[in-house]
Amino acid sequence: MALNNRSRYNGHPAFTATDRNGVARTTLPMRVPLDLTTGDHFQHTVAVNQSMEFLANRYYGDSELWWRIADANPLVFPLDVSSGERLSVPSAATIGSIIRTRGV
Secondary structure (H helix, E strand, O other): OOOOOOOOOOOOOOEEEEOOOOOEEEEOOOOOOOOOOOOOEEEEEOOOOOOHHHHHHHHHOOHHHHHHHHHOOOOOOHHHOOOOOEEEEEOOOOOOOOOOOOOO
């Protein structure tokens, strides 16, 4: 299964799982939500007609990266964002970085 390098699943291996009817299907692993206690992020108050795609284009220069904002917020349908709502937006510099917290 080939994935675009901007996909939220890039780097995650595909595997085969059997569905309830016994049919083997190729699937991808579930992603763990972002930990907002680490890394840089800021709050954005949504204005009228702003979507996660709009914000991704504004902050990352690519509307296809909307899922990075979605991952950083409570699990809600991305199209249900309303004006006045505050969203956490991860810094473009820290997206995809891994922060080690254990000692050597």
